[in-house]
Amino acid sequence: MKYILNILLISVLGLGLCSAFAAEGPVRIAKPEDVVITLYRDFGWELTSDDSSKTVLILKPISVLRQFFTPKLVKLIVNDREYVARTKEIGHLDFILISGSQDPGGISNIRIARKPGTNVATVLYDQNGEKDVMRIDYYTVHTRSGWRISDVRYKTRKSTAFPVPEPELSLLMLLSQPY
Secondary structure, eight states: OHHHHHHHHHHHHHHHHHHHHHHHOOOOOOOHHHHHHHHHHHHGGGGTOOOTTSOOGGGSOHHHHTTTBOHHHHHHHHHHHHHHHHHOSOOSOOSBTTTTBSOOTTEEEEEEEEOTTSSEEEEEEEETTEEEEEEEEEEEEEETTEEEEEEEEEEEOSSSSOSSOOOOEEHHHHHHSOO
8 A cells, every 4th residue: 555655756856847947948058159150040041042932031920030139130131121112222131141252152161160159159151162161259148038130140261252351240230231
């Protein structure tokens, strides 16, 4: 009898603990670079495809943008596309966000890694056979919804694709400029 009571007690406690953990939702252990890896997994096709039937990242609904970016960056991206729609002029985002380029042709060997001890995920890629043509640093912050991108900084080096390397460009600063 004592044996049956012990099993019953263990079962009840086990169910109680399972219910407590289930109420909290799934435990997610995510790293800062995971949001960038997911971004390239979901939108990497923008680098290799001219498929006009797909919606590019910067034109996706706000709910999609919120999966990757902080509210401030989402607001700035939406403001830019509203400016383009309203004025029929070119906005600040006249390039593919995940490549930093208007012409991503020939991009290959995309590598994503986090800088040790930081919340910065770095993307490097080769283009037309030249190594490390672009370095893109994604600055991430941890929010209640998980890791989100708070800024993107683009740095080119002299290459065929970028004959005159430009100074580092911050997406946040670019989108914050007046039109």
